[in-house]
Amino acid sequence: MEINLVSDTVTKPGHEMLQHMFRAKVGDDVYKHDPTVNELEETVANLFGMEAALFFPSGTMANQAAIKLHTQPGDELICDKWAHVYNYEGGGIAFNSGVSAKLIDGIRGMVTAKQVQDAINPPDFYHSPLTTLVCVENTTNKGGGACYSLQTLKEIKEVCTSNNLKYHLDGARLWNALVAKKQHPKQFGELFNTISVCLSKGLGAPVGSVLAGSKADINRALRIRKVLGGGMRQAGYLAAAGLYALKNNVGRLDEDHRRAKQLGEVLQQMPWIDVVEPVETNILIFSLRPQYNEQAFIELLKRRNIFISGLGKGKLRIVTHLDYKEVMHQYVLETLTKINI
Ligand SMILES: *Cc1c(COP(=O)(O)O)cnc(C)c1O
DSSP: OOOOOOTTTTOOOOOOHHHHHHTTOOOOGTTTTHHHHHHHHHHHHHTTTOOOEESSSOHHHHHHHHHHHHHOOOOEEEETOOOHHHHHHHHHHHHOOEEEEEOOBTTTTOOOHHHHHHHHHOOTTTSOEEEEEEESSSSSSTTOOOOHHHHHHHHHHHHHTTTTEEEEEEETHHHHHHHHHHHHHTHTTTTSSSEESSSSSTOOOOOEEEEEEEOOHHHHHHHHHHHHOOOOOHHHHHHHHHHHHHHHTTTTTHHHHHHHHHHHHHHHHHHTTEEEEEOSSSSSEEOTTSSSOHHOOOOOHTTTTEOOOOEEEEEEEEOTTTTTOOHHHHHHHHHHHHHHO
């Protein structure tokens, strides 16, 4: 039994999801003729109370298309220094959109309205790049699955509105925030110009992300997706997995959160632990006391069939997910309490 806690992207489609995929009605989605992709896009748009949505092969492409939509070459966007769009999308902000990023020193990957306000370049000062977009992440990845309060997101929205900035949400793990904070997707739909969500993380679909926004923006996003090479043909087989995931795998995310919290509580009591960051959702970040080597710790767990990842700078990460079952959880809890490092 291999227990992979490296990421919530490691899940494999189960029998029922596969059956659902096999049975999908498909067509050529580049002509928008795939009924299952169309259904998924409509479902996600309705969920957020937004006009339209578009299916993407990855969250990266959905975010990059959004950035392209909202900016012109030479512009600047504002995001946290840990943002996925900046750190983990291969430099796509510059590569795809010719845009620079003003990084904010936020807390656990989250920024405040005041920080955003202070990061805006004066629009009439033509020496600086023109600030046109704010990207926030919820939950935050490198920030350890932290969730924004709606109040903060509203305050940032006000700064965007009064400064004529577009507002994009990287909601790769927004589902986790919705469940943990008992929020409704429409509360997010009314704040943002565009929202990207992943179906292939905690929800267990093999592939796929969706970008939601206004009809006009999504029409333009269709062209951008084509340019990026993201137009897929009989993609309904993949969209079917997404529809199945949305119906069956959102509510259960609180199980992942419960397990991550329990792991955090157990780790907290271990003499070799330095810091366990607060656990709000399914990501748990912790570090060992300075005399211990984290690479050796990763190897030690590996020999007991438990796989976790290092984030660098002494930080270690555990991510719980759909394929991390209760028996595995009990085994991991027991192993962590007994391990001699
Ligand atoms: C995973 C992730 C994405 C998208 O990643 P892909 O692997 O391209 O689907 C975007 N933003 C955040 C915060 C993520 O964690």
